[in-house]
Amino acid sequence: MNPALLTVRPLTGRDELDLFLGLSYALDAELAADLDEGRRRPDRMWVAHDGDRLLARLAWWNRLGADRPLLLDVLDVDDTLPAADRLDVGEHLLRTAMSTVLDPAAPVPEYTRFVPPGWRDVPAVRRAVEDRMAIAERTGARLFVERLRLDRSPGLPVPPPTGRLVFRTPRDERELTGLMARVLEGTLDAHSLHDLTTMSAQEAAEAQYADELARYRSPRDWWRVAELPDGGPVGFVVPAHNGYNPVIAYLAVVPEHRGKGYVDEILAEGTRVLTAQDVPRIRASTDLGNVPMAAAFARAGYVDFEREINMTWS
Structure with a gap:
């Protein structure tokens, strides 16, 4: 597959969100509200497609009222593509979008991705995560840190104050x-x-x-x-x-x-x-x-x- 022959572009507006949702990720349920509230903009949500087939997508997130994106937090490719095509298409999309969206005089926003705790132990999950990391690496990124995301359910008892503090x-x-x-x-x-x-x-x-x-x-x-x-x-x-x-x-x-x-x-x-x-x-x-x-x-x-x-x- 020749990535240069694909259509690579930002969304034209919120009405193209369904196109963007042609691939899936954990943040999908938040995208509509983020667009409505100003944490995302269509011109910072990019797609690579071949006709009606979505092959890759990415999106930056910004804080409310911020002029610049803070994080690249969506980067996906069609996992049914051959391995070489996945990386080539993803790299082409990322390079093209970065050259248009980002200020060359400003620091490049971090790339962040949420993954399962045991992501290294499931071959298909590990491949998907490492593919996306490899796409970022091809454009000059490096692994910075892996973080734990923690959740506490309601109803659990909370210890009372001890008086020490x-x-x-x-x-x-x-x-x-x-x-x-x-x-x-x-x-x-x-x-x-x-x-x-x-x-x-x-x-x-x-x-x-x-x-x-x-x-x-x-x-x-x-x-x-x-x-x-x-x-x-x-x-x-x-x-x-x-x-x-x-x-x-x-x-x-x-x-x-x-x-x-x-x-x-x-x-x-x-x-x-x-x-x-x-x-x-x-x-x-x-x-x-x-x-x-x-x-x-x-x-x-x-x-x-x-x-x-x-x-x-x-």
Whole structure:
């Protein structure tokens, strides 16, 4: 198959969503609402087709009100194509769309894909995931990190406070970003480690606050700072709603108090805050390599229901 002979183009409008849904992925149910709410745009949703047959598709996602895409989070090919054609068609689509949609002076958005926890153990699933990774690699991407996506079902008991810690809302943005900077010492988070190669801990904290935490529309009085009863911060937790799910958006313990079991109590407080809202579930995520944090979530009843593959062009 000669990819150059295919029709490669963006969607002309929302009315072509059915064409885009000719291939399938976990995010399909969110696409219509994302288009309606402005998290996606038709000109950032591309297809490669041969007549009426859809052979590949991709889409970028952006935060509400953002001018630039933040993530490439849909990249699919027709898995019935021969192996070489799958990669060639996918690469041609991705290169063509990137050259049109992305600002060459700006960083290339990450590619992220949700996959089953045991994706390496099922040959057909592994092939599909590795095909998409190979397509991105052909355009210069590399694997950055694999993350656990976690889910806590409603109805599970939440441990009551032990009294070892007291909780309150942050006094202001400055206090929280100061704590966020402190917990970057010894961090195991891949994105935070990357940030620290180009900026100070305080700069990284302020950037994350502005880019993520400040954008949540859920109440900020859900957020909690954990302290010892006689004073002094131990850590913090940021329960929130990210527009799709209630989440534990950020959880950390300051370096001098790690290894004392406080993480369990801080996570329990964040879980209590969201449980009090009568939510259908609570989601969280952490790097596969962040073993202590993953273990804390497991102890609190959060189940690894999915993985997230992150690839980067930087």
